[in-house]
Amino acid sequence: MLWQRRRDREPAYIVDDEMLPSAISIPSSCLPKVDVMAIPQYPNVIASAPPERFSVLFRINAPSMSEYPDYHPLKRAAIDLVLVLDFNGYIDKKSLKHVRKVVCYVIDHLSSSDRLSIVSSYPKDKKVLPLCLMTEQGKESAKQTVSKLIFTKGPIDAVKVLKIAARILEKRRYKNAVAFIMLLSDRRDQCIIQNQGSSNGEKAIEYLDNLPYSIYPQFSKEMNRNFFKYDIFPVYAFGIGPYHNPVGLHALCSATGGTYSSLETSELLLDAIACCLGGLLSVVTLEFSLTLTQGTVDVEILELNSGDFYSIIRDMEGTSADIKVGNILADEAKEFLIQVSLPKHEIDVLQSESILTFRWAYKDAVTYSGTEVQYFHAVDIGRPQRLPGPLFHYESIQVTRQSICLLVADSISKALNMAEASGVKSARKFLLDIESEITERGSVDHSHSLCRWILDGMREVVRRMERGELGFKRGGHAYALSILSSYDTQRTTITGSPVDLQDHPFQTPNTIEMVRKSRYAQGIRR
Template sequence: MCGRINQSEVKALSKKIEDRLYIHSFTVKHRIIKKRITHSLMEFTARPLHPVYDNDEPLPLNLHLPIPSASLPRVRVEGIPDTSIVISSDPPNYFLIKVTAPSMSEYGEHPLRRAPVDLVMVLDCMVSEGGLVTVDHLTSAVGFVIDQMCPWDRLSIVSPCPEEERSNFPLRRMTDQGKEDAKRAVGSFNFATDYTDDVVEILSRGARVLERRRCQNQVAFIILVSNIKQSEPVLDRQLTLAYLDELPFSIYPFSPQGPIDDFFRRPVYPIYSFGIGLDHEPFSLLTLSSLTGGNYSSLDTPEILKDAIACRIGALLSVVTLEFSLRIVRLISGVTIRDVHTGSYHYFIGGMDRSIADIKVESLSADEVKEFLIEVALPTNLEWRREEPCLNISWTYKDAVSFTGREELFCDTLRVHRLLHPLPSRTNAESDEVMRQKTCSFGVRSICEALDMAERGEVEAARNYLMEQTVEMSFERSIERDDTLCLWLFDEMREVTGRMAGGVPSYNLGGLAYALSTLSSCETQRMTTIGSRVHGADAIPFQPYGTPNMLEMLRRSRRVQG
């Protein structure tokens, strides 16, 4: 005989079921729609949305020295087909678009030879004398950053402090006096041992510093240092990201869809995040970095924090190009752009029959290289050998050193040799650059697929799968030819495999963070610090996606340690 259920019990049961259904339906798509509606409403509210801060130090009047347009260094763009002669009967075909930023030395007598920056450092850390992260680790890393900045740069520091002690360091020019005051402020911060602000509040405060500036350097970044631990037990990954919805658009934008002509219209501040410790929360750090155009480093120990930040500062203090846009347009009938492999950089394929592709990169540091793999289907009705134009490549950008606000426009045509019948492989070898990108794409896909399996709780199956993929990758010609980038990714895949050996516990404690940081480096084509090593140091001379200025900053950091 069934027991009676009164009306209050029915209501409580219904409420519990509704809550459970809501939680399970709470996906990234719903969160993006929510943000889209919220930010659309904000567009119609009265402006300004926020009061302007009055404590950021004004910029010097002679900030930008004129450089004649004819004397400006140029961003170099090169189109490389996968083979020197394209066989018309072999779809698809791959083309590599290689973008290289100018060196700082090309700016000659300009006193700065780079863009001045506004930098906010957000220290979302709990510290203790006997704990993993100490005050010395933070003050040493921040102090190094302060020392590398110049009077045209400005710095603000945000840290979690009790309510009455929120006198964080405002945006100040790094003059001699500014540097002294910044170091004194960091030394006076009362870093919490058992208290921390909500991360949304800390990051929002950092964003407000940049959003409400009276004066603006055209380049602005956020460095986020965090050792906040994962929740126990580890919940659904989407639920762990739900709290980020309260962040402002400038540091948590949804990905735009459709035409991207106005991609750079609304300011977004790249977040470069550094997670410390095997048990820090990696998904939110990667998400924040990916959506804003930054990247994510995973540090096993805080001892390498200063070196890791030194490498990143080497890139941030060498920005020479802003708002780089690349457009690819077909020139002959029948050409179809099937896919564009850009990693985390935004792209859009349009036209009536996929005849146009756009790629956007927010900024380029000196000597930085970006390589984008374009997958194209070519018509197969040609019956004679000839050279013909295939794709038109045009690009625009703003020079960040002179920064007149004027766009520089350049274009080039990618020509291909066409042949109806195949040639012996020795006379039509695949380009080393294209082969390298294909191999790296294989490695990235393998790690992603392994993570998907591990997130479903199948860690052992994920480990076995990644081991098989690693063996398969070892036979790639790029590996056999000792390509340094491919060998680095090969070693990272083996390290991720090793960090899954202990099952779910070892995957959650370091394995996941290591894999995500590796993916962040590959998808942004920018160096990250992963695990317990800093690439570019004496013991590990190769620095994946490194630049000369990053290596120089690392050497300076090592000299300070010595």
């Protein structure tokens, strides 16, 4: 019996992942730095009459790949990528051709230090390519595998397919600095196919509860203490066609820090994959975390607006908080709006008051040495007894912009819940009222790409709601979730139709360049 248990026990490692090449070291003195800047809502606040809530905007700026020494061949982290092809057999020959072309595009743009594995929903929900280095030989083998891919009609076990992908990364003997899962899916949402006016959101994601922690984490107190001790692999999902399950895909990506893109047709798949791949092939920072601590006594941290990134206020008094960002891309900027309450003072505080101290820590992904670096700074504001004019005259425009964008994103999210609970008509009216409120405020900076993008996104959600319940479910809901995924991760997604990335607020030089290459490959000269 003991022998039987040992035989049935799952092996500690998968033995078919290919060994990694030797790493190239870079002296710490040659490594570029990740910068963090804090922008208070007002530079000065009356000592005896602070606002009920005071905002601080934290802006993180990652270095460019060009800042790394030329002798490093990649100037980025090497990656382990599992590509999951989740198609149910209704895919036509033209779409299958697009899928094969997309997978070959991914193969062509991986380096000899990157590894790729492919998992397919057919045949028999299995790994069709083990984790292989993308050397010339590895690429040729991978392309031969892709050329043989077929999909047949019939039931697909989505959980089984994703479990296989997770296990490949969990059980690796050798590990590159970062690992991701790309999920291409046309899995059909029966509520849309059967013309049901609405679907139960909980039902749409209930199958995710059967997934392993590494791709659908349930956060715990233990995780709060040592967040990066646990492997979580970001899932980047691409839902194809009007009938796929946007709620499930979005929930999966949101839980892991990946992004969800909605594609109306398979023709958009190459641009979408290229955009995502441009980001994944430019990771320069690992395990980035931002820790906030009360400065002056009685300053209380009230709220952390961190989107899909894990965050926690560590005590009831709001004296400290954490935001866990994880991987950061080259040239990437991330912003987090924090709300605090300020104490009252009956006398002037000497010159300035440190309301918060903040520490940021991370590991360099290019060297992958495991060494953590830390930096400290403080948020200082003046606390005079009086100001020469009204307080709002001194409000930071950066804080105002982010506050409006946060309001719009929250409103889209609320509208989706409202559409499910009481119908699209009431949700549409709610968004129109929000748009009127913002217009009346007159504080929108239309020259700023983020403000312009999120407001245009909300208007497009409203337009798609005009189609009614079923019309909105066939593409509109997916569009809205893709917009939210982009905002909550502060990364580019494709939302339904082709996008001019030059004007997208979260584009980076690497995403733009990779999309340019994809369009060149398609014969599009723009």
